[in-house]
Amino acid sequence: MPSLSEAYRAHPVHINHKHPDFNSLQELPESYTWTNLDDHTINSNNIMKDSSSNSSVPIIDLSDPNASKLIGHACKTWGVYQVVNHGIPLSLLDDIQWVGQTLFSLPSHQKLKAIRSPDGVTGYGLARISSFFPKLMWSEGFTIVGSPLDHFRQLWPQDYAKYCDIVLQYDETMKKLAEKLMLLMLDSLGITKEDIKWASSKAQFEKACAAMQLNSYPICPDPDRAMGLAPHTDSTFLTILSQSDISGLQVQREGFGWVTVPPLHGGLVVNVGDLFHILSNGLYPSVLHRVLVNRIRQRFSVAYLYGPPSNVEICPHAKLVGPTQPPLYRSVTWNEYLGTKAKHFNKALSSVRLCALINGLFDVNDSNKSSVQVG
Numbered sequence: 001m002p003s004l005s006e007a008y009r010a011h012p013v014h015i016n017h018k019h020p021d022f023n024s025l026q027e028l029p030e031s032y033t034w035t036n037l038d039d040h041t042i043n044s045n046n047i048m049k050d051s052s053s054n055s056s057v058p059i060i061d062l063s064d065p066n067a068s069k070l071i072g073h074a075c076k077t078w079g080v081y082q083v084v085n086h087g088i089p090l091s092l093l094d095d096i097q098w099v100g101q102t103l104f105s106l107p108s109h110q111k112l113k114a115i116r117s118p119d120g121v122t123g124y125g126l127a128r129i130s131s132f133f134p135k136l137m138w139s140e141g142f143t144i145v146g147s148p149l150d151h152f153r154q155l156w157p158q159d160y161a162k163y164c165d166i167v168l169q170y171d172e173t174m175k176k177l178a179e180k181l182m183l184l185m186l187d188s189l190g191i192t193k194e195d196i197k198w199a200s201s202k203a204q205f206e207k208a209c210a211a212m213q214l215n216s217y218p219i220c221p222d223p224d225r226a227m228g229l230a231p232h233t234d235s236t237f238l239t240i241l242s243q244s245d246i247s248g249l250q251v252q253r254e255g256f257g258w259v260t261v262p263p264l265h266g267g268l269v270v271n272v273g274d275l276f277h278i279l280s281n282g283l284y285p286s287v288l289h290r291v292l293v294n295r296i297r298q299r300f301s302v303a304y305l306y307g308p309p310s311n312v313e314i315c316p317h318a319k320l321v322g323p324t325q326p327p328l329y330r331s332v333t334w335n336e337y338l339g340t341k342a343k344h345f346n347k348a349l350s351s352v353r354l355c356a357l358i359n360g361l362f363d364v365n366d367s368n369k370s371s372v373q374v375g
């Protein structure tokens with residue numbers, strides 16, 4: 001069975017992983033200097049005090065009997081929501097954050113032993129999207145697809161097993177939550193598991209693919225001119241993000257600009273990804289997001305990127321298309337889409353679009369507002 005790693009064999013991503021020891025820098029080097037970062041930023045902590053509660057990312061209690069409806073509304077209007085009462089033990093969220101913190105605290109020479117190869121997917125390195133921007137991002141990452149064993153052995157020759165155990169436990173637990181959220185999102189569109197060929201087969205549904213991304217955003221000497229992670233959408237069905245108690249994540253909302261997603265203790269952020277955008281025929285648009293940095297505390301996050309089995313064709317669902325709603329996207333497998341993304345990045349979604357703009361539906365990736373000027 002093809003795996004996610006295959007996409008990069010055909011589309012290697014060459015990034016110069018030589019980067020400074022972030023902690024030793026007193027000034028922001030020119031190569032990390034971005035401009036126009038603070039245009040239209042809204043801090044939803046302030047907005048929540050306003051009467052316009054629709055200016056902050058929705059928080060949804062998963063034990064609410066109306067959860068599916070609330071999720072549907074959040075996906076349509078925001079493309080992102082936070083969940084509470086999700087059943088993931090706080091201790092597991094702490095454990096996975098600890099793995100990230102411990103990993104990124106290793107000396108550079110040690111981390112470089114587990115570097116991601118240009119045609120590989122697992123390993124340590126700068127953001128894969130770096131190759132699309134002229135400036136560097138103030139962050140480091142570690143991607144895991146499948147077992148992290150080989151790479152963790154390089155990082156921690158003696159005690160790699162305890163780190164592997166936490167990653168495997170997190171993977172298993174998040175998979176169940178991702179399945180639950182996926183079904184709730186489908187339900188909100190009037191689609192059941194049985195309506196989707198691959199999902200209705202237990203064996204196939206369980207073969208859904210996932211990747212894990214550990215991120216670190218070190219303390220920055222000049223945060224107003226630095227970018228932690230540049231604007232992007234995830235290629236997934238959905239991404240579940242555990243952010244530490246430090247803010248930095250922002251999502252773009254049409255008419256509102258960049259909105260900060262405030263950290264919520266024990267809460268998890270859920271992003272709509274490009275494949276759900278396709279499956280929903282653009283009804284639930286994938287959300288453009290970015291990460292800003294700060295000069296006070298290092299920030300860590302863990303993204304669980306959930307998608308279909310890598311070789312299953314995803315297309316606008318039959319229940320959502322008809323004579324007045326033609327399918328807006330051609331069918332694509334996750335593997336193929338990752339290859340397209342590696343080549344076209346934020347234009348990937350448009351590159352699989354069949355029709356021109358209809359009924360005001362658009363790809364967030366095409367929005368001029370999403371572009372950040374650098375230099």
Ligand SMILES: C=C1C[C@]23C[C@@]1(O)CC[C@H]2[C@@]12CCC[C@@](C)(C(=O)O1)[C@H]2[C@@H]3C(=O)O
Nearest residue numbers: 121128129143211213232234235236305341
């Ligand atoms: C399955 C995947 C999604 C991802 C590329 C990857 O192969 C593994 C890392 C993922 C990630 C995380 C950071 C943002 C992102 C755009 C990137 O460059 O690597 C996503 C990719 C994606 O969703 O397209």
Ligand SMILES: O=C(O)CCC(=O)C(=O)O
Nearest residue numbers: 213215243249291301303
């Ligand atoms: O660190 C964050 O808050 C977001 C990370 C992210 O967008 C990703 O890993 O895809």
Ligand SMILES: [Fe+2]
Nearest residue numbers: 232233234289
């Ligand atoms: Fe992301």
